[in-house]
Amino acid sequence: MPDLIPTRATPDDTPRILELLDNAAAWLHRRGITAQWSIGGFPTERIISDIRDGHVYVVRHDTSLVAAVTIDRRADPELWQPDDNPDRAVYVHRLVVRRSWAGRRIGALLLDFAAECAAAAGLPLVRVDCAKGNTDLHRYYTSMGFSHVRTVDLPHRRSGALFQRATCGDRTAPALTTDLKAGVTLSANLSRR
Numbered sequence: 423m424p425d426l427i428p429t430r431a432t433p434d435d436t437p438r439i440l441e442l443l444d445n446a447a448a449w450l451h452r453r454g455i456t457a458q459w460s461i462g463g464f465p466t467e468r469i470i471s472d473i474r475d476g477h478v479y480v481v482r483h484d485t486s487l488v489a490a491v492t493i494d495r496r497a498d499p500e501l502w503q504p505d506d507n508p509d510r511a512v513y514v515h516r517l518v519v520r521r522s523w524a525g526r527r528i529g530a531l532l533l534d535f536a537a538e539c540a541a542a543a544g545l546p547l548v549r550v551d552c553a554k555g556n557t558d559l560h561r562y563y564t565s566m567g568f569s570h571v572r573t574v575d576l577p578h579r580r581s582g583a584l585f586q587r588a589t590c591g592d593r594t595a596p597a598l599t600t601d602l603k604a605g606v607t608l609s610a611n612l613s614r615r
């Protein structure tokens with residue numbers, strides 16, 4: 423497999439990130455998974471501001487955008503409670519891999535990258551919230567070393583299954599460390615808004 427390194431997205435990547443997300447949503451709908459992502463339903467303004475704030479990372483290969491993820495310290499207050507110590511984690515959002523690149527553990531690479539981001543910021547946990555009823559997706563996160571924290575069932579939210587994984591451990595990809603050290607300002611960029 424070619425070297426695939428997460429790098430910060432730039433504003434120019436916005437249309438291609440939206441296209442990547444829409445393609446993934448269409449793939450899910452084709453599989454009958456409609457209660458997760460809506461096609462065309464992604465928050466463009468939020469994605470633009472997340473890119474500007476340095477929270478969005480992409481994986482490129484040649485001219486293609488292979489994958490994307492947003493990593494920040496924004497705990498969703500409807501889901502994560504004060505008892506969860508929301509400040510002690512980084513949060514993964516909109517993790518996506520282009521279908522033609524699926525099955526090569528690029529999702530795992532990005533989740534390891536999130537763990538490196540957390541470690542670089544001195545934080546012990548990586549967290550994600552995902553669609554409440556999507557047991558296959560829950561299995562995916564469990565297979566990636568995440569534990570189910572609980573499921574918050576709010577009627578107006580599709581998301582609510584909460585997962586977390588410790589930052590340190592043998593799942594962290596050492597190959598990414600060098601890139602991260604070179605990339606420097608993670609802690610600053612992961613500051614909460």
Ligand SMILES: CC(C)(COP(=O)(O)OP(=O)(O)OC[C@H]1O[C@@H](n2cnc3c(N)ncnc32)[C@H](O)[C@@H]1OP(=O)(O)O)[C@@H](O)C(=O)NCCC(=O)NCCS
Binds near residue numbers: 530551558
């Ligand atoms: C999650 C994702 C980034 C992982 O990419 P990857 O490392 O290439 O791994 P794969 O795509 O092969 O997915 C691993 C397994 O999880 C399953 N899976 C992934 N996302 C899923 C979803 N949203 N719903 C149900 N199953 C899902 C895949 O079908 C696959 O199952 P299999 O091993 O039985 O074939 C990628 O599958 C993806 O973009 N999924 C759609 C978007 C998504 O759900 N993101 C997470 C948001 S919380």
